[in-house]
Amino acid sequence: MSLDLGMTNAPGSTPRAPGRLGVPVSAAEALRYLTDLGMWLDERRKQLDAIDQAALSAPDQSDREALTHDITVSMALWKAISDRYELLRVTFDSGRVGPVQAEQLSTLIWGRLDVAPGDGREATRARMPSGAESNLAVSLPEACRLSDAMSSSLRARLALETTGLDVSIRVKGIRESVERIRDQVSMMPLGATRDRTQRELIALEQRLFDVTERAKRGADVGGFLGPLEVEVAARERDLIVAASRRHESERDAARARELITALAARGDAIRGLQAQCLAAVTPAPKLAVPDVRALGAVPDDPDAIDALLARLGLVGKALDQAHETYARALGERDELQGLLGALDAQVAGSPAVTAAERADLKPMRDQLAAVLAATPVPLVRARALMAAYQSYVRTVTNNGRAPL
Template sequence: MAATQVAAPHAPGRLGEPIPAVDLLDYLAGLDAWLRDRRATLDGLDGELRRLGAQGADAHPDAGGNRAPTTLATLTGDLVLAMSMWQSVNDRVTELLRLWDSGRADATAREAMSRTIWGRLRSEAGQSGQTTLPEGTRLTDALLTQLRGRLAFDVEHADIIARLRRALASIVRSEDHADVGSDLQQRCGQLRAAHHRLREDSMRGADIAGRLRELEDAVARLERDAIVSAATRREHRRDADRAERLLAELGERVAPLRDLVERCRREILDPPLLAVPDPQRLGPVPQGTAVVDYLQRLASVERAMDVVETQYARPLRERAALRYRLGTAQQRARAAGREGSPTVVAARGEASDAVEHTPCDVTLATDLVEQYEYLVQPLPHARERRGTS
C-alpha cells in the first residue's frame, strides 16, 4: 500500500458545546474520505498477509530490515487490532451522521455530536482502552504505519515486489533452457544473485528503482538469448538426427559400391580410378554447432558416392547394351538374308569376341558392333530387285 494520502480531519469544537454546522459538514466529509482510504489500506495489508500465509512465510523483516521476531501471527494480530479500531471509528461516524440528519441538526443535536466526537469510545476488541474519536483516528493511523513499516508495503514497494517476482520468474525460465556449465547458466546465476541482493535491499527500505530497471533489462536479454539458444539447440538436435539417418544410409551403400567397383575392375579394361568414400571416417555425429559442418561433409560424401556409382556402372551398362545390339543386329541379318555371308559372319564373330572378352575393351567392342550393324544392312541392289519384283 502507498503511504496514506488522506489525512485524518481536524476535529472541531469542544466537549459539551454545540459545534457550528459548517465545521461539522467539513469534518464529516473528511471522516468519510479518511474511512474509505483506511479501509483500502487495511484490505491491502490483509491481502499481503494472506499471500504470505499461502507461501508458508514464518517471519517477515521488520521496518529495520531485521528478520527477528515478527511472526505472521503477530502481524495478523496487529491487523485485527487496527481493523477493530477502524470499526470503532466507523461506528462513531455512523452515530454522527444519524445526529446530523442530513444537515437538519439543531443546537441540541450539534451538542450531542460534540459529545460523540470528544467523548471516550472503546474498541470492540477491548484492548484499545477508552479514546475520543480524534484519538481513535490517530491510533488507527499509528497501527497502520507500524504494519506498513513491518511489511514494507506501499504502492511503490508493491510494484517493486511484483517486478522482482516477474524478474525471478524470467530467470527461472531461462535456467530451464540453459545447459549445465554453459555461459547462459553462468549468467542465470549472476542475475539470480543480483536479484537476491535487490530483494534484501528492498526489505531494508533502500531505493532500488534504478538497479531494478537495469536488472529487468539484463533479465529480458537473458530470456531472449535463452529462447534463441533453446531454438538453436532444437535445430541442432534435428540436424543431428538427420545426420544419423544420412550416415546410416551412406554406410549401407558402401558394400554394394565396393562390389560394383570390384566387378567393373574385373570385367572392364581401363576402368575408372575412383575410390569408394567411407562415411565412417568422418567419426560419430557431433553435437551443437559442429553438426552443421558435419552435415555438409556428409553431403560431400554422398555426392562422391553418386559419382563413383555413375562412373563404374556406365561401362557395365554399355557392355550390356552392346550385347543387346549384337543380338538385334543378328536378327536383322537373318531377315535380310545376310546371315551366311562370310563377311557378316566374320564381323559378328569379331564383335562377339570383343564384347564377351574379359576384361572388355568397351571402346573397341563398340566400334566392332557398329561395324557389324552396318554390314547386316540389306544390299542396295537387293533392295532394288525386291522393289522390281
C-alpha cells in the same frame, strides 16, 4: 521521457498457450488463446512503434545504431508471430474444430516457428541476439516470451517506462522473468555453462531481493529497477535463443546420424558396383568411392555439426558421381551385348542378305561376340568392332527399310 506505450502491464504478459506438442487443442482452449494472442499482438505492435519512434528520436547517433538490430529483430518476431496467428485463425475456422484441426492447432502453437531477421524496410539482415546468426527456430510461446524480453529491455534502455507505473507491478514483472530464467536453467545440460548461469541467476535474485526490501522501507528504487530490468530481460532473451540453438543442434545431430547411416549403406553398395565394373570392363573408370565412416562420430558442438553436415553433402555428391560413372560403364557393355542380339535377329530375318554376305558377316560377328564375352570386356575394341559389324549389317539389310 514519458510515453503511452499501449501496454501498461509489466513485461511477461505472454498469453498462456494451451497443452503441449502432440496434445490436441480443444475449440474452447483455442478460442481463449486466439483472443489473448490477438490482443497481445495489437498491444505489442503499438509498443514496438513507440519504441521505434523513441529510438529514431534519440539524440545520440551511436545509441540509435546500437539499438537498431534489437528493434529490427523485435519487428521480425512480431511479424512471425502475427503470421502464425493468422494460420491459427484459419485452422480454428470460427470454432469448427474436429480431431484433425485440434492436432493442427497443437502443431501450429508448439511446432517450429522460423524467425527471419529483417524488418521489411531494407535489404540488410539484422543479427539475431547473442550469437544466433541465422534464422531463429522457436515455438510460438517461446517467440512471444522472447518478444516480451526484448521489448522490456528496449523500454528500459530507452527510459520509456510510464512514470505512473507502480513499482510493485515492475517488481512483479522482474520476478516473473526471473522465474522463467530459472525454468530455462533447469533445462540446460549439466556442465560449466549451466553452473555459471545458475550463479548469475542467484545474483539476479539477490538484486531483486535488495530492491524489494528497499521499496518496502519506502526508498526510491527507480534508479535500481531500470538496470535490473535490462539485465533480466537480456538474460532471458539469451537463454531462449540458446535453448533454440540447442534444440536445433539436437535435430541437426539426429539428421547427421541418419545421413551417415544412409551414406554408409550407399557407399558399400557403390563399392560393390565398382568392383563389378573393374572386373567386367577395361578400361574401367577410376573414381574413389568415399567412406563416410572416415568422418568419425557426430560431434556435440553446434558449429562442428554444421561443418559435418556440409561434409556429408559433399560425400553424397561424390557418391552420386561414382554411382553414375560406374553404372554408365557397365551399361555400355550391356548395351553392346543387346545390340549384337538385335543385329543377329535382323540378319536372320532378312531375305535380302545373300549367302556370300552371310559368309562375310560371320567372322565379324564371331570376333565381336568373342570380345563381348571376354572378362573384362575391352570396350575400345568392342566399340570399333560393333561399328564395323553394324555398318555392314545396315548395308546388306537396308533394302528400302530404315537403317537400324
